[in-house]
Amino acid sequence: MKKQHIYILLAIASVIYSCNKTKKTDLTKMPTVENTSKKEVIYQVFTRLFGNTNTNNKPWGSMEENGVGKFNDFTDKALKEIKNLGVTHIWYTGVPHHDVITDYTQYGISADDPDVVKGRAGSPYAVKDYYNVNPDLAVNVEKRLEEFKALIERTHKAGLKVIIDIVPNHIARNYKGLTNPVGVEDFGATDDKKVIYNVNNNFYYNPNETFKVPVWENGYSPLGDEKHPLVDNYFDENPAKWTGNGSRMSQPNINDWYETVKINYGISPEGKKDFNELPAGFENEDYKTHFDFWKDKTVPSSWTKFRDIALYWIDFGVDGFRYDMAEMVPVEFWSYMNSSIKMKNPDAFLMAEVYNPNLYRDYIKKGKMDYLYDKVQLYDTLKHVMQGYGKTDNIPPIQDNLKDIEHHMLHFLENHDEQRIASPEFAANAEKGKPAMVVSATISTSPTMIYFGQEVGEPGAEDAGFGKPSRTSIFDYIGVPHLQRWVNNKQFDGGQSTESEKQLRDFYSRLLNFTINSSALAGNYQDIHQFNRENTQNYTDKVLSFVRWSSNEKLIIISNFDADNGHEFELKLPNTIIKEWQFNNGVYKVSDALYNQFSSELVVENGIGTVSVKLKPLESFILKIQ
Known part of the structure; x- marks a missing residue:
């Protein structure tokens, strides 16, 4: 999801370290990672956009006007071509059922209020039902879980592993589980709403205050200019809950994550932790020891709810998770959650957003994360070099700074939060991504991630409505033109791609396939x-x-x-x-x-x-x- 200015400031502060000045060469070689024979490559794909061949691209267009991709668009041929690109894992972004404006009431799904939904297609990070999937993605809405199950099976058959999102920090304001397993209660179902905080409340409340929709600014209104019966500057929430980014106001700002509510993990408004903390030295213990530690401990209700969600999807066939804004959730919860997942599937692939380098080692060692985004160090530095005003001198000190955890720092040049390389706001030329991609993919033993369309130079130029140019919108129904040419009416063969797009995809294929087959890239490094x-x-x-x-x-x-x-x-x-x-x-x-x-x-x-x-x-x- 789009992050607030506080994270930009955090990123700036975090990179003011030794890489800003010339230093003598540190020839300490990077330690070899145990039990790592080859690198891994994640292909992040925005699921509802991948198979959409509609080129209309009307701002604020409906699903009927602009089209939408489906689970079934990931055919055996499509998956084979993704695998052949040099991919080992697919992160299907936007799978859990999140708020959408499309009317699915005939299927028993409650209508979502545009006053608390971003875009017409909704934010994938405002999850409405964790035990089901986005109805937009199904050909037959009533069988949407079966269609996703079939996609998992096709993906595995293609030799790829499946990752989906879990967003523990916040959920949609109107969360409503329709297909909860027996015994599972919705978030907040038994909360004491007369108090701001209780350790087992799932939310924080403002008693005796009602929620108010943000004041829209700069000409913005939900759904653009369209009239909609639910666009009335009103959403029924009484008492008001705290907002996902931590705002305690009953009327959040337009720049807050107003479509979401903050989950309570047992931390009081004053910052007191009402749960056990990990003993000293536990950062050196394995996940089995962490699991044993929590077995006889009483933990807050929200902890067990999210653990059960994760285990449900592991049982369903999912191979791992990408966690949104993990640093906004206490590290002790991650010890509890991730050790439970690893006990069920030791090979589960667990990656997360953590933007503060001072927290990296805690979330890896105590929180049992496999991988964290290397955003504010390597990505930001590479971006500056690609844009022409950064120096490559600043790159080697980053690897030196992270050498004890380098394997756990996931590398990328694009994802749904970041600008497309080919956009004028970034580098204006996909070719400028080539040297950076070589460095990103080969400098470390860590996994590499690419974003769908990156391999054909997608510039993210569309004004989609809520989403604006430079990033492919995750909030709207939209087509992705460069990718659509490669999809070629679902032939998935690049039949409409330009020569430059074909050459760029060939570069990515050569590079990524080399990385996943190279023993040296799983070995030692020296600057x-x-x-x-x-x-x-x-x-x-x-x-x-x-x-x-x-x-x-x-x-x-x-x-x-x-x-x-x-x-x-x-x-x-x-x-x-x-x-x-x-x-x-x-x-x-x-x-x-x-x-x-x-x-x-x-x-x-x-x-x-x-x-x-x-x-x-x-x-x-x-x-x-x-």
């Missing part, structure tokens, strides 16, 4: 950038280089972020690497593993290696030593 900055002529802060290796594969990776100029230089490998690789004086063949069109020689003399390199603008090499 050589600073050494070359200090010792190599014509080597600039528009270029980045590092080495990766395992016992049977040795790589030299070089990327040129300069969109206007090529660079030619004698790249040097310091003595520490030559020693580590046990290379004697002599000549070693090297060739590019991406396109197999460049080869050179590594000349080792007096303990220093030298490779002649000639890079075109925005070109990268993954040089494999023969």
Whole structure:
């Protein structure tokens, strides 16, 4: 979901560290990750947009006007092509039943009020029913769960694993479970609404106050100019609940997450924790020990509700979860939740948004998260370099800072929250993503994530209604033009793609497939950038280089972020690497593993290696030593 200015300020503060100044090269190599043989790649796909072939794209258009994709659009052919891109996991975004404006009352689904829904298609992060799926995604609404089950089975048959969202921090204001398992009560069903806080209340309340719809600003009104019987600046909520982003006002601001309500995890308004905290040293214990710790503890009601939701979907066949705004929920809950999931499925894939680097290690070690977004460090730094005003000098210190947890820091250049690379607001050119993608995908043992349409240069240019250009809207019914050309009337063969789109997808396919098959990329890392900055002529802060290796594969990776100029230089490998690789004086063949069109020689003399390199603008090499 779109984040508030507080997170922008947090991001800025978090990156004021050693990468802003030149420092001597730290040649400490990254520790090899145990039990990790190959890298993984996540394909985030906005489920309702993927198979939509309607090109109308009317702002605020209805499902009938602008079209909508379905679970069934992910055919065996579509899934095969996604797999062939070099993907191991699919994150189907927007699956849990969230608020929508489309009328499904004939199916027993209550109508959703546009005054507390963002966009016509609704926010996937305002979940209305956690035990069912978005009716928009089904061909037969009454059988929507069966259709999702069939999609999971097709995905597994294609050799891919399934991830869906869980949003523990907040839910839709009008949450209503229609298909709860026996014994499951809705959130808030037994809350004491006469008090602001009770440890077992699911929400925080403002007793004796009623909820008021935000004051709309800058000409905004729900559904644009359309008249709708429920657009009346009124939503019945008495007493008023606190809003998802933490606003305690009974009338939240238009910039608040007004469509959602904050979940209470047993933390009082004064900040007191009404639950057990983890003992000292528990960050070093495994998930089984964490699970045992919680077995005899009484935990708040909200904890058990979300644990049961997660276990329901694990039993359903889902392989993992992406957690929205995990740092807004106490780390002790994550210990409880994630250890329960791992006891049922030790291989469950658990990734989360945590934007404060000071919290990374707690949420990984105490919260038992597998992966966190590397947003405010690597992503933000790469974005600045791609936009032309950042320096590659700032990248190696990030890896040094995170070397103890590097495997757990998920890398990406696009997702639903971030601007499209090809948008004018970001880089205005998808080609500028190539060197950054090589670096993002190869600098660490961590998983790589790409966003659907990124591989064909989608610029997110549509004014969709609630959603505005630069990001593909997650709130509206809309088509995704570059992707639609690849979908080619559901042939999924790129039959309408332009030549540049085909070439870009070929680049992503080559890169991602290499990463998931490389033992070196699951092995060791060492920076050589600073050494070359200090010792190599014509080597600039528009270029980045590092080495990766395992016992049977040795790589030299070089990327040129300069969109206007090529660079030619004698790249040097310091003595520490030559020693580590046990290379004697002599000549070693090297060739590019991406396109197999460049080869050179590594000349080792007096303990220093030298490779002649000639890079075109925005070109990268993954040089494999023969």
